[in-house]
Amino acid sequence: MNTPQSDFSPLSRLMSQEVIFHAVVQCVRLKLFDALSEQPATPEEIARKFGFQLGPTQALLELLAVNDLLTLGEHGYENTATAAEFLVSDSYFYQGAALEHNSRFTAAIKTQFIPLLKGEANPIAHAPDDAWSDTDTMRATLQHSRMGALQDTVKVISGLPNFTEMRFMADIGGNHGEYSMALIERNPQLHGVILDLPGVVEKANERIARHELTQSLKAQVLDLRSDTLPSDSYDLVIASHILYAFMDDLAGFARQVHDSLKPGGWFVSQHMNRHSDTALQEKASLEFVTRMSGYPTHFIAREQLESAFAVAGFADIRCAFSGPGAQGLIVAGQRDS
Ligand SMILES: C[S@@+](CC[C@H](N)C(=O)[O-])C[C@H]1O[C@@H](n2cnc3c(N)ncnc32)[C@H](O)[C@@H]1O
Numbered sequence: 001m002n003t004p005q006s007d008f009s010p011l012s013r014l015m016s017q018e019v020i021f022h023a024v025v026q027c028v029r030l031k032l033f034d035a036l037s038e039q040p041a042t043p044e045e046i047a048r049k050f051g052f053q054l055g056p057t058q059a060l061l062e063l064l065a066v067n068d069l070l071t072l073g074e075h076g077y078e079n080t081a082t083a084a085e086f087l088v089s090d091s092y093f094y095q096g097a098a099l100e101h102n103s104r105f106t107a108a109i110k111t112q113f114i115p116l117l118k119g120e121a122n123p124i125a126h127a128p129d130d131a132w133s134d135t136d137t138m139r140a141t142l143q144h145s146r147m148g149a150l151q152d153t154v155k156v157i158s159g160l161p162n163f164t165e166m167r168f169m170a171d172i173g174g175n176h177g178e179y180s181m182a183l184i185e186r187n188p189q190l191h192g193v194i195l196d197l198p199g200v201v202e203k204a205n206e207r208i209a210r211h212e213l214t215q216s217l218k219a220q221v222l223d224l225r226s227d228t229l230p231s232d233s234y235d236l237v238i239a240s241h242i243l244y245a246f247m248d249d250l251a252g253f254a255r256q257v258h259d260s261l262k263p264g265g266w267f268v269s270q271h272m273n274r275h276s277d278t279a280l281q282e283k284a285s286l287e288f289v290t291r292m293s294g295y296p297t298h299f300i301a302r303e304q305l306e307s308a309f310a311v312a313g314f315a316d317i318r319c320a321f322s323g324p325g326a327q328g329l330i331v332a333g334q335r336d337s
Pocket residue numbers: 132133141142145172173174175176195196197200222223224225239240241242245
């Protein structure tokens with residue numbers, strides 16, 4: 001009788017991943033992790049609370065435990081530090097909307113897999129502009145930024161030599177506005193404008209009002225495909241996770257930003273870092289989803305960005321990394337004084 005000669009384990013591991021992620025998303029939706037943050041619970045208590053059968057509930061909790069989201073203690077299951085920080089809805093680092101966003105992208109790809117590969121279906125990149133202003137998408141974008149990209153980028157910017165003298169900034173594709181808000185908090189004399197698509201601008205202005213920042217920050221419509229930035233206007237321009245939409249002319253984009261800066265002003269871009277410490281499988285999966293979604297890439301090489309900055313006329317070009325495992329690449333350049 002023949003027996004297999006090769007290792008099947010890479011495939012069996014892959015087969016289990018989808019159901020695990022689905023289980024986590026469902027438990028976030030059910031607020032199971034919220035419930036366990038109040039007190040530990042036994043499988044019987046969880047089953048009773050949610051009206052589930054005991055057998056599958058026991059297996060679900062075991063599944064979450066072996067995936068490092070729960071631990072089993074004397075009084076039942078409780079959240080691990082990871083679950084408490086990222087899956088409990090009142091945590092500052094809650095990732096519920098970001099997980100849902102990821103799941104929506106995957107679902108969109110799954111339903112149109114072959115047509116997308118053949119270029120016969122409309123990818124997400126061609127979705128109407130107002131897709132970015134969807135409340136859940138904006139929430140997901142904000143939650144994702146808080147995983148470290150925001151903190152590290154703000155640290156780099158507030159360490160620039162003339163940060164305290166900066167008075168006016170633009171946040172291109174600023175969406176939720178968290179980057180601008182954090183910078184204004186560090187330099188209260190700084191005023192900012194979030195430049196984004198119409199639907200996003202409306203929601204961003206509502207958020208600015210909720211944060212009582214209307215005196216120092218506003219959102220304005222600017223479509224980078226057709227509009228141009230005002231010249232000699234800003235001390236700082238930031239562009240976080242937007243350059244991937246302008247890969248066909250990065251130097252032209254950088255040139256436009258260069259001309260919108262006052263002499264001595266800084267342009268700071270942030271993007272995915274191809275050479276991050278993130279597992280190769282995760283990077284390949286992100287790039288696959290990105291391309292199936294109709295974007296040319298999610299990663300821009302450091303050399304490519306540095307060269308675009310140099311061609312555009314920037315001096316003192318600097319690089320830094322952001323986020324866990326250096327997931328993000330920050331490139332900054334100064335317009336000559
Ligand atoms: C991935 S989000 C980045 C949000 C934020 N900067 C961050 O890093 O968390 C991309 C943003 O770019 C905006 N955007 C996309 N195309 C644009 C265009 N042509 N003109 C202006 N903004 C655009 C989207 O509306 C969205 O708010």
